[in-house]
Ligand code: GLN
């Protein structure tokens with residue numbers, strides 16, 4: 001049985017690539033230095049995979065920024081606006097063009113915007129969106145895939161397996177930049193270039209080639225299905241001897257099962273972690289020659305593999321089609337897991353024994369192979385670890401389980417409906433029309449971050465740290481009062497991150513030192529690990545919110561992160577449904593909400609910026625997810641009296657298809673990101689007749705630009721044309737933690753003036 005890996009983390013176990021590329025961008029290291037570091041990471045990755053006995057070792061899965069962008073460069077899909085990068089400055093090389101496309105280019109008298117970036121399916125990885133024009137041409141432009149093949153071959157002394165994004169998925173990942181054509185119609189022009197590449201790889205000695213077609217797990221139109229049929233028939237016709245491995249992941253093939261098994265490829269990869277049920281389905285349909293690559297080791301999470309379950313799948317497949325047609329693999333590329341658990345020296349050893357990062361997952365693939373050959377001790381050892389986890393007192397807290405099991409609809413429902421609450425709240429707060437507020441955080445300056453670093457190192461005492469944070473908080477309160485903001489925030493100076501801050505205070509969470517996962521380019525995130533039943537041993541934010549409220553006569557909003565966002569931005573336990581974990585977190589947040597209310601906080605914001613990204617890949621599955629996600633939010637928000645105002649905040653750009661559920665969240669006020677779309681997003685709310693109050697963001701916080709008063713007034717006029725004036729709040733798009741103070745102060749001063757101007761008009 002061949003052991004097959006789909007891809008490996010490329011940032012390096014110590015984030016070497018992040019550091020090197022940032023230095024290269026800053027001009028402090030040379031291009032050659034960058035390449036040397038990038039090569040070293042690859043060599044190390046290949047070595048690790050070879051040591052783990054992986055037979056099909058991927059190459060070209062490495063990327064300096066993003067694999068989709070690599071593909072665009074490989075295929076010559078380079079928007080015209082980047083032409084001057086190479087022509088204007090003869091010093092620039094392909095890699096500079098590449099980074100210009102990724103990050104924009106402001107040098108040599110040029111000012112070229114970056115390409116768009118968006119989330120890779122339902123992961124937190126972001127890719128660079130290919131841009132297609134109506135008469136899009138394709139040609140082999142970048143030689144990276146060939147170079148990397150040679151490099152890997154040299155390093156390994158065996159034949160590596162090049163990884164390419166398949167032609168159909170590549171087109172579907174992109175965007176038409178002109179009207180009047182459908183990107184999928186480009187397939188006929190694109191496939192010949194893929195064939196050219198495959199032939200060249202074959203000449204270099206390639207045997208297996210991996211073609212990633214994750215879109216096979218999504219809803220496909222007739223044209224898209226035809227594109228698959230066309231592309232793979234052509235590839236088979238022109239490259240009959242290359243061994244094609246078609247990979248799918250993140251969901252089941254579902255209705256596309258027959259299509260997928262019918263394509264003339266040598267092997268088909270299935271994600272059996274996300275979608276174990278599809279194995280039987282595929283085995284029923286599988287034609288005589290097709291090999292199956294079984295994705296049994298979870299590439300999306302950090303838990304030790306349950307060998308009994310994996311061996312079950314492998315045995316099922318072997319019984320049906322024979323061992324020589326079965327490969328053992330991770331569910332998807334290991335890109336989405338941190339590099340190496342061995343580097344985590346501070347994790348409780350009992351819990352560490354339940355975990356596996358990328359390096360350990362390679363070993364799991366190897367061990368599964370050995371178990372299939374009869375190594376029973378390995379299986380027994382795994383059974384022991386898995387059952388230790390299943391029974392551990394660290395995970396299982398009866399009282400938490402009972403409380404979550406006892407949640408009723410009443411727990412997820414406010415006492416009165418919105419209209420009644422709104423009346424009570426208006427009488428209580430007496431806010432002007434167009435009340436002004438902000439989303440929570442104020443600039444996290446170096447000074448503030450330093451404080452936390454010093455506290456961690458022990459050079460600053462907790463009292464000293466607290467005093468500094470109090471000082472910053474009071475400063476922020478005073479100037480919010482000075483410029484005349486109506487509802488204040490405390491500024492979140494005490495928080496490192498909106499999820500980490502809560503995770504650190506909740507039971508059931510742990511934090512890694514090096515558990516970095518690439519988010520985009522050089523940006524990595526270090527998600528917390530939810531390993532057990534979640535509870536709130538003590539108040540989390542009451543101290544800071546009541547301190548802030550005590551220092552002003554004005555209304556001070558309490559500030560919390562919602563259960564779905566905490567879940568979404570963590571590695572979640574896989575031994576119970578996500579909805580159950582969400583409910584436990586919701587109860588913890590609910591207790592905090594109630595505690596804030598008891599401490600005299602009259603408005604409480606529960607941020608849920610990640611509700612949308614949790615949506616399943618297929619629309620048919622959306623309702624089920626949204627039902628429990630909305631309910632989790634409602635559980636967290638419904639413990640308070642009618643007179644307490646619950647805010648929520650979301651920052652993304654599509655509400656149309658989930659507006660009904662957003663309304664079901666039943667927040668009194670929602671603040672959203674709208675400025676970049678010029679309030680277009682509000683139409684979804686208007687069309688739906690969204691019942692509650694809305695703060696459409698009037699300025700983009702992603703840029704230091706200070707918008708003029710008139711600009712914001714005109715946005716408010718647009719909003720007023722769409723929504724009842726009495727329901728409109730005035731606020732920025734999102735929190736201000738990434739901004740500097742001068743622009744923040746200037747922009748918010750303008751924002752308050754804009755609100756005053758709007759009050760004059762209406
Ligand atoms: N309250 C958070 C902040 O202002 C919200 C951040 C977010 O929406 N991502 O920073």
Ligand code: ZN
Nearest residue numbers: 609651734735
């Ligand atoms: Zn936001």
